[in-house]
Amino acid sequence: MSVVLQPAARQLFNSYRADVARANGVESAKETFAVLPAPTQKIIQAYQQQADFLKLINIWPVDNAKGEKIALSIGTTIAGNTNTNLNPRQPTAVGSLDLVDEYDCTQTNYDVAMKWLLLNAWRHFPDFKKKLQEMVIRAIALDKLCIGFNGLFRAPTSDRAANPLLQDVKKGWLQKIREKAPEQHYKGEDVGGGVFKTLIGAAHEFKTVDALVEFGIEEYIAEQHRESGLVAICGRGILSDKYLPLLNIIQDPTEQIAARIIYANKQLGTLPAMYVPKFPAKTILITTPDNLSIYIQNGTFNRSIVDQPEWDRAVDFQSINEDYVVEDYTKCLLIENIELDD
Incomplete structure (x- = not known):
């Protein structure tokens, strides 16, 4: 009509x-x-x-x-000394x-x-x-x-x-990271048939998602960037998996307040956790937003x-x-x- x-x-x-x-x-x-x-x-x-x-x-x-x-x-340190009687300074x-x-x-x-x-x-x-x-x-x-x-x-x-x-x-x-910098892409272990999984649990290398994030910082992020305001960008599912056990139990009022404070200051490892709309599930991006x-x-x-x-x-x-x-x-x-x- x-x-x-x-x-x-x-x-x-x-x-x-x-x-x-x-x-x-x-x-x-x-x-x-x-x-x-x-x-x-x-x-x-x-x-x-x-x-x-x-x-x-x-x-x-x-x-x-x-x-x-x-x-x-x-991408590197910049401090240094130069004997200008012999060589020019190199910025x-x-x-x-x-x-x-x-x-x-x-x-x-x-x-x-x-x-x-x-x-x-x-x-x-x-x-x-x-x-x-x-x-x-x-x-x-x-x-x-x-x-x-x-x-x-x-x-x-x-x-x-x-x-x-x-x-x-x-x-x-x-996708730019996957293609241009595969050395900065951790897709987990091959569990067969070309399927990769980053498994978290008591029977695996990473017992918690926090340990996974700390491993990533130490092994993959260049040393000069580790103290530069990194955040862990993730989908909502990652945070739910971590914090649901904390919230899904009957607690006395004091414990409820403590749990809510912990949830309000969400972290993955030592990094602030940042949920962003449209971010894919089962994924974490460690970087600074201005990168x-x-x-x-x-x-x-x-x-x-x-x-x-x-x-x-x-x-x-x-x-x-x-x-x-x-x-x-x-x-x-x-x-x-x-x-x-x-």
Whole structure:
């Protein structure tokens, strides 16, 4: 059944579209335009407000589609002495350039459909335009996290039905570690048939997930990074497995308070545990959030907002050239296939 966009909703939606056009110095947002730098920065900040983890990572503008990583971390010590009567002082570069793993910004489409049925329902809200903007921003922000943690490859045409976690949109941070730094990837032991498991339990090398995390820090993280604010990023299941036994018992009030305090200050080993939406199950990533970046190529953020009456909707077409980058592989460890063995 066809849906008609109500006059009040049409007026509000047209005003919203005119605001977008005005902010970017174009006559109409119905035709594709390049988003200006100032609105781009505001939109990036809006992404970060809608997904807290995006506040902790880097979102860097770059001029070229391909190039050397910014590589913020210092990969070595820098202090030293030089007898300048014999030799010149030799400064150490802050952030060694990784020529093996260059960034490569390719187009990602973030196209959001807005059904007229929804716009009609929202026409009664005094903050119609704000709600519409936040809906678009939140959808894109969460998709950026989903790609970063689940992206495996870039297909010419992605298939959301076959890859609901956006595995075929772009290579994310975890896949970059698997491919570019396999020495920083712990996938467990081969239990047969090419199946790997990182088993936790009394009968195994790692009795607890805390021991696994401490092993990972000592054996895989470069020494100069071990005191640099590492966190253990994980899915909710890892924390449930650890803390459910603590919470799932009858306790007196004092013990209940103590248990809640312990749970509120969740840790894995000696590291703060950080649950992030869209992070895969049975997986832990040890790193600092600022070791993860999204590079966006300047001048490639394009947008148009058009009606599609044949679908009873409007669509906000957005695209940008971007890449997901791990700045320093020696500052991270990806642990996968974690299973508790009772």
